[in-house]
Amino acid sequence: MTGPRVVAMGDSITLGVGDGIESQWGSVGWAALVATALGASAFTNLAANGVRARDLAAQVSRVERLRPDIVLLTVGGNDALRGDFDADEVETATRDALTALTSSPARVVVVTIDRIGLFDLLPRGIARAMARRAQAVNTALRRAAATTDVTVLDGSVIFAIEGAAAWHIDRIHPSPRGHRALASAAVASLAARWPRTAAIPAPARTPSRVARVWWLARHGAPWAAKRSRDLLPQVVRSVISEVRSPTASAPHTPTAGRP
Structure with missing residues (x-):
């Protein structure tokens, strides 16, 4: 039987960031692993860094x-990281895309995002505000998919099962192990139509704690500071609103294995 034609789209998670070096992006990561495991007859990765809904x-x-x-898709993380974040826009744009994609016989798999762990290094109010954004993105994605025949995989649950090792050093993207966890979940969701024909290869060795700390100090913290200049006004407003309404419910976000 000829393998399926697989196309990946969306943002840097589907591009493969966190799994392999930059020159390999597009041919590594969870989407590429799915294509390999299913014996794809063709694989094209259209994902790109910075893509929003x-x-x-x-x-x-x-x-x-x-x-x-x-079709394999991740989106929403870059929306959550922008000062002009609008959950309604994420929902509308994603629904339009999914409606167009499902007008053909293609099977579409969407992975929701987990909270962005890098912001857990910042004050608790900011971390909670960013966690609410992640929840708002996921709600938007699920609503967008609700009227279409799309498989939605919960990225936060998959990552919580794997624990801290599921995260890349940057605490934004999946690690090699995280990419493989996403790939395994996607392959399982497609098994009824396209059974697995090859094993998903084992990930590379996880970097040492010293290497992770060095990377965060050298790259992660400066990135967070730069992004906060865009986010900070909205995040501060969210924190102030939360303080004024202490009974507001906090988002449900799995914490097992949070890096």
């Missing part, structure tokens, strides 16, 4: 020309 329309037109059997 509003950017999906441009990718959809390219996906349609490839006539895939399977």
Whole structure:
């Protein structure tokens, strides 16, 4: 039996950031692992760094020309990291993309995001505000998928099962182990139509604690500081609102294995 044609789209998680070096992105990561495990007859990765929900329309037109059997998608993380974050926009743009994708026979798999662990290094109010953004993104993604025949995988649950080792040093992207956990979940969700034909290869060795701490000090903290200049006004408003309404419910976010 000829393997499925697989197309990946969305943001840096689907591009493969966190699994392999930069020159390999596009051919590594959870989506590439799914294609390999299913014996794909063709694999194209259209994902790119920085993609937001509003950017999906441009990718959809390219996906349609490839006539895939399977489409793999992550989106929403970059929306949560922007000062002009709008959950309604995420929902509308994602729904439009999913509606177009499911107008063909392609099977679409969407992975929701987990809270961005890098912000857990910052004051608790900021971390909680960012966790609420992650929850808002996931609610938007689920609502967008609700009217379509799309498989939605809960990224936070998958990561919580794997623990801290599921996270890349940057605490934003999956580690090699995290990418493999996402791939395994996606392969399982597609098994009824496309059974696995090859094993998912084992990940590379996890970096030492010293290496992780060095990376965070050298790259992670400066990135968070730079991004906070964009986010800070909205995050501060969220924190102030929370203080004024202490009975507001906090988002449910798995904490097992949080790095």
